[in-house]
Amino acid sequence: MAEFLSLQEVAERLGVHYMTAYRYVRLGMLPAHKEGSTWRVGLVDVEAFQRGDGAGRPTGSLPRPRAGGGRWIARLESRLLAGDGAGAWQVLEAAMASGADLQGIELEIVTPAMVSIGERWAAGEIDIAAEHQASVIVMRLLGRLGARFVKRGRTRGSVVLGSVAGDRHGLPVMILADLLAAARFEVVDLGCDVPAGSFVHAARAAQRLVAVGISVTTPDLDGPAAGTVAAIHSALVDVPVLVGGWAIAGMDHATALGADGWAADGGAAVALVESLAG
Secondary structure, three states, X not given: OOOEEXXXXXXXXXXXXXXXXXXXXXXXXXXXXXXXXXEEEEHHHHHHHHHOOOOOOOOOOOOOOOOOOHHHHHHHHHHHHOOOHHHHHHHHHHHHHOOOOHHHHHHHHHHHHHHHHHHHHHOOOOOHHHHHHHHHHHHHHHHHHHHHHOOOOOXXXXXXXXXXXXXXXXXXXXXXXXXXXXXXOEEEEOOOOEOHHHHHHHHHHOOOEEEEEEEOOOOOOHHHHHHHHHHHHHHOOOOOEEEEOOXXXXXXXXXXXXXXXXXXXXXXXHHHHHHHHO
16 A cells, blocks of 8 residues: 655655645645645655656746745744734745845745644644734735835736636735736736636726636635636637636646636746747
8 A cells, every 4th residue: 555645754755845845746746646635745756756757846946035045934923823924024024134135034934824824723733823923924925025026117918817716725826926917017916815707897897917816725716717718718808817826736627627727826927928928
C-alpha cells in the first residue's frame, strides 16, 4: 500500500521550511492530493523529487523569500492571531526596511501567514473568530500597501477581477489586483461572492479590457464558475476568461469550466495577462 506524508513531514524530509514544501505542491513541482483540508504527498514522489527525476526538481526558478524567510511569517502570524493590527503593520514595515519588496511582502509573508492560520483553523487549533479577525487585519494591511503598487503613466489595459458567487475569500483577489497594478494594468476589483451578471456588467464598462479573472478558492463551486465563464463569453465573445485559486486543480479543470486560461499563483497570473496584452 502506498505511503503518504503530510506537508510537514515532506518539509522535514527535504530539509526545507513548511511553506517551501507548500509552494512546491501549489506550483505543481511535487504531486499531491487533498484529504479533507490536508495535503498528502506520496513517499515515492518525494523520493523522486529528491533524486531530481520528479515532477519538478527545484532549479532556481522557484522564487526565494526576499524578506527574511520564516521569521517574518511567524512574527506576522503571531500579531494577526493576537488581533494586533498595529503590531502586524510594524512587522511589515520592519521587513521592508530589511529589503523586502512589495511583491515579496504580499506573496512571501502575508500569504504564507494566512495559509498557516487557515490550516490551523481547519485542524481545530484556533477558533473561526481568530481566523476572521486575522483576515480583517490583513485586508487593512493590504489597503495600506495597495497604493504603493500603482505606477504612473499609461496603463497596458484593464483587467476585471473577482471571486465567483459563493466564494467569500477576497484576499487572493486583492493581492492579484496589487500585482497587476504593479505591472501597469488598471484593475477593476469586484471583491468576493460576485454574481455572473456583475462580472458581465463590469467587463462591458471596462476600457481596453485585456481579460477577466475569476478566483475560485472554495470547493464545490464548479457550477457557478462554469456559469460565470459562459455568461462572460456570451456577452463578450473575444474577451479571454481566466480562472485560478486553490479550488482549481489545473489547466484541465479550467478547460472543463470553459475558461481560456489558468494560473497556479499570482505571479503566473500576471505573466498570463501580460502575454495577452502583448
